Amino acid sequence: MAHTPPPERTPSSPVTRRRDPQATRDRLVRSALELFTSQGYHSTTTPEIAQRAGVAEGTIYRHFDSKEHLLNEIYRAGVRLFAGAVRESPATLGCRERLEGIAAAWREVAARNPAIVRLVFVNRLASLLDQKSRDASREFRADVEKLIASGKAAGEVRPGSVDVWADVWLELVGLTLERIANREWTPEHAALQHVSDGAWRAIGVSAPASPPLPSATSPPDPAPPSPA
Amino acid sequence: MAHTPPPERTPSSPVTRRRDPQATRDRLVRSALELFTSQGYHSTTTPEIAQRAGVAEGTIYRHFDSKEHLLNEIYRAGVRLFAGAVRESPATLGCRERLEGIAAAWREVAARNPAIVRLVFVNRLASLLDQKSRDASREFRADVEKLIASGKAAGEVRPGSVDVWADVWLELVGLTLERIANREWTPEHAALQHVSDGAWRAIGVSAPASPPLPSATSPPDPAPPSPA
Amino acid sequence: MAHTPPPERTPSSPVTRRRDPQATRDRLVRSALELFTSQGYHSTTTPEIAQRAGVAEGTIYRHFDSKEHLLNEIYRAGVRLFAGAVRESPATLGCRERLEGIAAAWREVAARNPAIVRLVFVNRLASLLDQKSRDASREFRADVEKLIASGKAAGEVRPGSVDVWADVWLELVGLTLERIANREWTPEHAALQHVSDGAWRAIGVSAPASPPLPSATSPPDPAPPSPA
Amino acid sequence: MAHTPPPERTPSSPVTRRRDPQATRDRLVRSALELFTSQGYHSTTTPEIAQRAGVAEGTIYRHFDSKEHLLNEIYRAGVRLFAGAVRESPATLGCRERLEGIAAAWREVAARNPAIVRLVFVNRLASLLDQKSRDASREFRADVEKLIASGKAAGEVRPGSVDVWADVWLELVGLTLERIANREWTPEHAALQHVSDGAWRAIGVSAPASPPLPSATSPPDPAPPSPA
């Protein structure tokens, strides 16, 4: 009780310790992610990334082979963040419930990591992604298609190409994530339900039958620019 | 014998070759559009644009202030191409009919101008657009929202923000245009109807009532991975 | 007679004409050659090359793909300069006469192009040369070996590997060219004959029999540091 | 029991592992020498040197002021290795015998230390050597010239500049050392005698008189391309 414990050497110490490589790497990732998603990859320079991370330019290259490599590592981390919810979706539920569960989980991710949404769902960086990233992206997408295919097998999804319905659903969910990332909507915003319903109505057979779940937390029509 | 008559300045005159400023400008626009949409703006160099247009590097700058200016001019031309169909949509029809008419017109545009689809609907070049382009884009979008708002006033569109339904509809139509631009679908492809229906089911109230239009040109379910 | 002729557009006009690409290229070659041979390849920076050539940095890259490419072009030009004398050596003469003729021609080259000697005969840039350069170098060397081989077939050259005698002869002639390049000796310096004789004595059978040609232009022993 | 005896500071002590500063220094020298001579000075990075020596990057700077300093220390050690044989050459012998003795000693050195040959005899690093190294090199060279000068005084060496004959002899001996360093020849290879004879024929007066020493270990003429 009389003595102070020696300073912890734990790498994850919250104190910004200049000589903790992992911390430096994290700062670089965060900095690059923010800049890439706000300005675009090409308009972001390596000195900018370094400056925002509070390190020297050369430090980037102790942690990443190249600017492109840095982008790819961030991209794959982003995909991993979203892919988890798909893989962990309980196969016992129906297709609609599973998709809604996944979307809900994604909303939490988006609220916590706005930038990563812009990277994974919005940006078109196809030409900048390496093989590993393309594989990760393809696997993620395949998991979603598998889920929709099973829904289709169960008669829950309308006739049409699974590939196309995956596009449709991902596009519409992406729309909501984008709004959350932009802080236009919180994950509880009523409009989310509208789009969510819409996504299912677009692809599911049972949609119209189920009445839109009444949401207690928001007015039925919060749209600002709408004259109606 | 002493002098050649000066070449006619009619732009479409077959005699005027190469030295017609308008023709040069057109060649530059076409060249830049193709390169921007296939390789991206940043990966396209001005010498490349000039070479593909068959002119010297400096010539670009007799017609456009800068590479960015060139992009913006092309972008606005693209928006104009799509905006026409919205403005000309007959106000006497119902909302659904109008939207389907617009989408059909856009499909024709997309089939004829694949590159411009990629520029206007797909690419994210927000940071490269100037005020004029942003205004054009906003006006285009406002026209679509107005149409949806009127549909909502008529009870044809589900409750929800007009702004959001515009997003939803544009996103899904954009999906089909992209496929057309990529030559994955012709403008008559059956799947188009699926997505089109889906778009309306997502935003319209009457959607479920109307049975999916049977399409004679394609099997009811072309999805490869689904056995059901 | 009353009028001045219009300025000649001949590319080789002695007037430094800034917009003559060939002249610019020549200035770059000369500049790079001088810097590479005086400071070494790695210690020479591209801004230095440009500055000494009186052009901007970027201009280098309008004429050469890279700094390494520039080096290789210069190297091959250098090899060409020396290879000519070997190929043009009259096959009717004896081996010794031919070698001496070649060496004499090379001396003229060295007197006119001191820097190129240092590049071709002295520097070891093996690792910087591309395939084309290595081929050129090998061909040059093969021509010399062929000549020596024919001398050997005629019984003029001592037993031993042709490859080794080529090394020996080239090394010793290179020694004299270096002195000429360094302006230590003129191409007529008496010591040249000493080394030349020595080279032949080293590799030829008849050497000792022929008395050293008396040279009228220099004392028999001009060596400064020698105490004898 | 309370303390371990301090490790013996004898450099060759088998107990002292890794923490003997001299051993670390030796490892660094060896590593740098191998890398410099195989890849060149400029293509070798300090992290590479450290890694091959099995130490951390910063450790180099506990033993050497800089990369250049390291090179110079190695260079001088190399010169020392060869200089010994010159200084220890018995003044009682004739010039030719002394030179041949030195060359023979050098061959042994070269066989044992191939890398150092490439550094001292082959590489051109003039611009990287400091004053001390240049002095060492000059002294070494002066010793050789003194030896040749005495031979000249004794009438054994042909007329000509001592400086030049030193060049000639060193160049040709260097040729043989290079082959030994490259493992193309063993120190007993017959061709060595050919070149050695040639070197003396080039600079000595008596050379031609003495028939080429018959070598029992090799055919009289191993040259492949020559049929004669």
Next chain:
DNA sequence: TATGAATGAGTTTTCATTCAT
């Protein structure tokens, strides 16, 4: 004494733009 993460000046290279012709 040894470590190795961090540094930042310096390097090669790119390319939108200019301007003499």
Next chain:
DNA sequence: TATGAATGAAAACTCATTCAT
């Protein structure tokens, strides 16, 4: 109006060296 050689600011990346631990 068109040309295309030249420009030079800015980019990505390297690596010898430092210094907190």
